[in-house]
Amino acid sequence: MNPFVYNSPVRGKDFFNREKTVEKILKETVTGKSQGNIWITGERQIGKTSLLRHIQSLNENYSEKVKPYGCDKSFNVAFIFANVQGCTEEESFYATLWQSLKDYFDFKLTKAATCYEDFINAVNLIYNTKNYYVIFLIDEFDAFVETISFKKPQSATKFLSKLSSLLQEVDEVNGGSKAFSCVFTANRDIKELLNENHIDNRGSGLIVEAVSLKWFTRKQVSELADLYLCDNKIKFSAKEIDLCFGATQGYPYFTQKMLSLMYEAKKNVLSEKEYITLVKDEFGEMFKETIEDWGGDKMPMRTLKKLKDMVEKMNLADAVTKVIARMLEIYIKSKIGI
Ligand SMILES: Nc1ncnc2c1ncn2[C@@H]1O[C@H](COP(=O)(O)OP(=O)(O)OP(=O)(O)O)[C@@H](O)[C@H]1O
Ligand SMILES: [Mg+2]
Known part of the structure; x- marks a missing residue:
């Protein structure tokens, strides 16, 4: 059976690499x-x-304790996942975080007047009690910020400024030290997000450590293939791994897709x-369809540029590469309004 995964986040033993991250x-x-707090930037797919779900799975046997700065007590740690892509306003953002807390801790609390207050109470x-x-682990954070800023940039x-002060200290909770941290994922870094959406950056700058997700190296592509084919009769030669890396440059989704086509x-x-x-040929066709499907010129500039770099290095037939490069150029031009 074809072991490669490209239709969903990878889990369990399929989760490859990323130890350092x-x-x-x-x-x-x-x-x-x-x-x-962490801000993880990475292109589509x-x-x-996968990374956030992997961290969430650490809950199963995580014994490390936390001693927040300025606090004498030690605390257990819980990694709580929430996808905020579908949230359309601040209240639904806090309601989503609240629900993910409830799913994990199963507490009973009286409802407050707002979702924000419910969140703080939880x-x-x-x-303090548990x-x-x-x-x-907040997935698709930039999509949410984009949605609210589209309605009204202010x-x-x-x-962002309220969240930023919550992330420095939660006075409502313990009158001093921090009570939680956030790991955000986004398709672009904060500066790009604010600029592209005309959001005033005064007071909205979250204090985060920036992490940029990398594509796989040639060596890692080879290791990934070995991992997925360990129980399989089919194996790939060094030449075939070169073929895959040449076409994908190690972009994780495309790597798995290409290995699957090769398989x-x-x-x-x-x-x-x-x-x-x-x-x-099959890869070229699929690549073209995928970037159209990702929203063409609606993709962040960063992604468009990364894809263009990738196409320049691709080892596909010249005619195919030209079509794809031209398509990306049109998207880039329409994005900057030429
Ligand atoms: N750690 C990994 N090991 C192996 N394959 C991976 C890994 N991370 C990503 N992939 C490949 O990339 C694909 C997309 O992964 P995932 O859904 O986690 O990406 P994403 O960045 O969340 O995508 P989106 O931008 O659509 O939200 C997976 O189906 C798999 O093919
Ligand atoms: Mg995702």
Whole structure:
């Protein structure tokens, strides 16, 4: 059976690499001296959700304690995942965080007047009574900020500045030290998000440690193939790994997709030349459809530029590469309004 995964976040033993990134996130939020926040930037389908889900799975046997800066007590740690893409206003953002806390801790609290107050009450209970320091894993954060700023840029500024002070200290909870940290994922960094959405950056700057997710190296692509094919009769040669890396540059989603195409093609009896032409053509077609599907010129400038760089290095047929490069150029031009 074809073992490669490209339709959903990867889980369990399919989760490959990222050890250093995980370590960095834990150091910043849990094991380091002071509890900070993280902003993870990465293109579409690079593995943001997979990474957060992986960190969430640490809950199963995590014994590390946290001693927040300025506080004498030690706390247990809980990693709480929330996808905020569908939230359309500040209240639904806090309601989503509240719900994910409730799913994990299953508390009973009387409803307050606002979702924000419910959220604060829940954090209070979890921190002061249950003795847990929460690390929120907030997926698709920029999509949410974009949604609220699209309606009214000032509401995004207001929301970010309130969240920013919550992230420094939660006076409502314990009158001093921080009660939780956040790990945000986004398709762009904060500055790009604010600029592209005309959000006033005064007072809206969250204090976060920036982490940029990397594509896989040639060596990692080879290791990924070995991992996924460990129980399989089919194996890829060094030349085939070069073919995959040449077409994908190690972009995680495209890497898995290409390995999958190669796996299927290998089942047919083809000459080497026919095999290479087939997978390159199929990959080129799929690549074109995927970037159209990702929203064309609606993609962040950063992603468009990254894809353009990738296309310049691609080892596909010249005609295919030209079509894709032209398409991206049109998107970039329409984005900057030429
Ligand atoms: N750590 C990983 N190991 C193996 N494959 C990965 C990994 N991370 C990402 N991938 C590949 O990338 C694909 C997309 O992963 P994921 O859904 O986590 O990305 P994402 O950045 O959250 O995407 P989106 O921008 O759509 O939210 C996976 O289906 C898989 O093919
Ligand atoms: Mg995702």
